[in-house]
Amino acid sequence: MxxxxxxxxFAVSLSHGAALAQNKLSRNEIVNSLQGxxxxxxxxxxxxxxxxxxxxxxxxxxxxxxxxxxxxxxAKLRQFNVEIDFDFDSDRIRPQSYExxxxxxxxxxxxxxxxxxxxxVGHTDAKGKREYNLELSRKRAEAVREALxxxxxxxxxxxxxxxxxxxxxxxxxxxxxxxxxxxxxxxxGF
Numbered sequence: 389m390x391x392x393x394x395x396x397x398f399a400v401s402l403s404h405g406a407a408l409a410q411n412k413l414s415r416n417e418i419v420n421s422l423q424g425x426x427x428x429x430x431x432x433x434x435x436x437x438x439x440x441x442x443x444x445x446x447x448x449x450x451x452x453x454x455x456x457x458x459x460x461x462x463a464k465l466r467q468f469n470v471e472i473d474f475d476f477d478s479d480r481i482r483p484q485s486y487e488x489x490x491x492x493x494x495x496x497x498x499x500x501x502x503x504x505x506x507x508x509v510g511h512t513d514a515k516g517k518r519e520y521n522l523e524l525s526r527k528r529a530e531a532v533r534e535a536l537x538x539x540x541x542x543x544x545x546x547x548x549x550x551x552x553x554x555x556x557x558x559x560x561x562x563x564x565x566x567x568x569x570x571x572x573x574x575x576x577g578f
Contacts, residue, residue: 422467422495425577431461439457440552455555469558470573471570508550509551510524
């Protein structure tokens with residue numbers, strides 16, 4: 389599965405799915421994108437995982453034809469998308485992406501976001517087998533979570549990693565597009 393993510397290019401997604409293209413990531417942009425969750429979301433990581441697997445079984449084939457049912461609810465939450473470089477076909481984060489992960493950690497350490505919980509959600513494009521993509525995206529989301537926790541001291545109880553593979557494509561018209569390869573940080577509230 390080719391899943392190279394580039395830290396220099398990313399999109400910040402505000403609630404209700406609006407996207408704002410950016411050239412340089414900043415802590416303030418991350419904070420502004422994530423703050424404002426007033427109540428805890430009713431979405432649970434286990435439900436996302438189960439729906440991704442169910443989507444593969446319900447709609448078999450090379451490419452995901454349908455998004456998971458919780459996709460519309462996820463789009464309403466405070467979030468942003470970021471591209472992280474990984475080694476090819478691996479969950480090893482490339483060194484150049486640690487600056488980006490550090491900015492995410494700085495944002496998560498601000499008083500505006502302290503005490504809130506976040507999903508770290510990994511996505512792939514549609515190249516490769518769907519089951520493989522699901523597992524690779526989970527490992528990559530776990531790697532980003534682990535870097536935030538161990539290297540940047542974000543409390544582990546505030547982060548949960550979820551891999552959705554290609555089951556929630558950003559660009560359904562072009563399932564192999566690089567825009568589908570992303571990591572989302574989603575604020576699920578207190």
